[in-house]
Amino acid sequence: MSAPVAIIMGSRSDWPVLRHAAEMLEGLGVAYEAKVVSAHRTPERMYSFAKGAKAAGFKVIIAGAGGAAHLPGMTASLTDLPVLGVPIESKALKGMDSLLSIVQMPGGIPVGTLAIGEAGAKNAGLMAARILAISDDAVAKRVAEFAAAQTAGVSEAVE
Numbered sequence: 001m002s003a004p005v006a007i008i009m010g011s012r013s014d015w016p017v018l019r020h021a022a023e024m025l026e027g028l029g030v031a032y033e034a035k036v037v038s039a040h041r042t043p044e045r046m047y048s049f050a051k052g053a054k055a056a057g058f059k060v061i062i063a064g065a066g067g068a069a070h071l072p073g074m075t076a077s078l079t080d081l082p083v084l085g086v087p088i089e090s091k092a093l094k095g096m097d098s099l100l101s102i103v104q105m106p107g108g109i110p111v112g113t114l115a116i117g118e119a120g121a122k123n124a125g126l127m128a129a130r131i132l133a134i135s136d137d138a139v140a141k142r143v144a145e146f147a148a149a150q151t152a153g154v155s156e157a158v159e
Contacts, residue, residue, distance in 0.1 A: 002057030003031035005128045008049065009064045010038040010071050014088050018064045020118045021086065024125025028142045030132060033058075039070040046071065050078035060128040063111075064121065066090045069101035072111045082131055084124040085111040 005025055009018050018034070025032045037046045053061060053075075061079070063072035064086040072085030087098035095116035103113040112127065114120035126143075133140035 003033045004057065004059040004132055005030060005032040005062065005125075006049075006053060006056075006058045006060075007032050007034040007062045007064070008037040008071065008075065009034070009088075010036070010040070010066065010069075012036055014064045014066065017088050017117055017121050018062070018086065020121035021062050021064075021125035021128070024122050025129060028126075028129045028139065028146060030125075030129050030139060032062075037071065037075075039065070039074045040068070046074060047078060050075045053079050053081055060084065060131050062086060062121075062124045062128055064088050064124075065102065066095070066098045067092075067101075069098040072102050072113075073105050073109060076105070076111045077109050083111050084127055085113045086120045086124050087113070087116045089117050 007018055007021055022032055037049050039046050061081055061083045063075050063083055065071040066088030067090050072083055076083040085102035087095050087102050089095035090097055099116050102111055105111050114124045129139055129143050133143045
């Protein structure tokens with residue numbers, strides 16, 4: 001079976017952020033493939049990836065992008081798979097440009113948009129696992145164990 005999650009990014013420079021999605025998936029025992037697929041610099045690669053993602057065995061796509069951040073929305077317009085958008089922090093506007101580009105999709109082209117940066121990437125990995133958990137009991141068990149461990153790790157005491 002191929003990896004159920006694709007992590008795509010507009011540039012290799014996005015990997016330091018998106019690796020947090022990969023680490024979350026690894027921790028939950030969910031396979032993924034990571035690829036550079038730029039909406040602007042490799043539009044034919046993006047088109048081919050998005051149109052063939054379902055046939056390739058992917059079930060969820062995590063798409064990170066900065067600046068104009070067209071990758072998540074363009075991918076979502078070409079597939080019926082769930083697309084989770086992760087805004088990458090930009091130098092000029094600290095990721096607000098990326099966030100607004102991803103979250104302001106027209107009705108009918110949904111992109112589940114997460115927070116800017118590392119927290120968004122981590123949550124995208126967890127959200128992808130939760131989506132898969134709907135139909136995969138083993139993933140559901142690992143997601144529940146993660147949540148229980150996270151809760152158990154929070155002390156009630158201040159000191």
